[in-house]
Amino acid sequence: xxxxxxxxxxxxxxxxxxxxxxxxxxxxxxxxxxxxxxxxxxxxxxxxxxxxxxxxxxxxxxxxxxxxxxxxxxxxxxxxxxxxxxxxxxxxxxxxxxxxxxxxxxxxxxxxxxxxxxxxxxxxxxxxxxxxxxxxxxxxxxxxxxxxxxxxxxxxxxxxxxxxxxxxxxxxxxxxxxxxxxxxxxxxxxxxxxxxxxxxxxxxxxxxxxxxxxxxxxxxxxxxxxxxxxxxxxxxxxxxxxxxxxxxxxxxxxxxxxxxxxxxxxxxxxxxxxx
Numbered sequence: 001x002x003x004x005x006x007x008x009x010x011x012x013x014x015x016x017x018x019x020x021x022x023x024x025x026x027x028x029x030x031x032x033x034x035x036x037x038x039x040x041x042x043x044x045x046x047x048x049x050x051x052x053x054x055x056x057x058x059x060x061x062x063x064x065x066x067x068x069x070x071x072x073x074x075x076x077x078x079x080x081x082x083x084x085x086x087x088x089x090x091x092x093x094x095x096x097x098x099x100x101x102x103x104x105x106x107x108x109x110x111x112x113x114x115x116x117x118x119x120x121x122x123x124x125x126x127x128x129x130x131x132x133x134x135x136x137x138x139x140x141x142x143x144x145x146x147x148x149x150x151x152x153x154x155x156x157x158x159x160x161x162x163x164x165x166x167x168x169x170x171x172x173x174x175x176x177x178x179x180x181x182x183x184x185x186x187x188x189x190x191x192x193x194x195x196x197x198x199x200x201x202x203x204x205x206x207x208x209x210x211x212x213x214x215x216x217x218x219x220x221x222x223x224x225x226x227x228x229x230x231x232x233x234x235x236x237x238x239x240x241x242x243x244x245x246x247x248x249x250x251x252x253x254x255x256x257x258x259x260x261x262x263x264x265x266x267x268x269x270x271x272x273x274x275x
Contacts, residue, residue, distance in 0.1 A: 065089065
């Protein structure tokens, strides 16, 4: 394990997240009154970048947002040590997600993509990818963005961790380039033949390493109040620990522990733990 501060490059979505707490989810056409409402910046890739930065890594995040949101996002996140935001302004609205959380801590998430990255944005980020110890991707961005980013990473010998969420068919060339996939049980469909390693996240059951069949148990840190962002925390921590040279099983244990702590806190950014 190295003592140097590792570099993580993350490409993904950033936008507004609106959290509402409800006693129970809707049934049919029922109207439900929320007990609370909270707004914050979010997005799978952005959350993963924050999680990696709070592990002590040097993190660069590439995302697209509305031009009018660039300055507010930068101002609000100025205190995140180690996190460099590379935000591309667009004339359309930023991404938006609404997250409902019921009394059991279970969530329902609905997203609208809004501003999106293009391959030319990845080209401008190429030097950062080439200098990274790990590139963290997800399926929030257009497929051509991930393909271009993976091409640059492969050319520089940079390992790629792909969180294949939301689920969609992946091109063979991308499957070949990825070092580690982190699907949940639903997203695992279609990854049976990938050459890289696969760690399947199992929610409250921990995670399973495909190559060994080992199930790494969860770490319970208290009462579960909100599972939103737990997977993002898992991926951000996992990327850092692997980049530092930890064995996969040990890195999974650290990621499980961080996610286990996070679900005891409401909302995403407040729930992402520091190392």
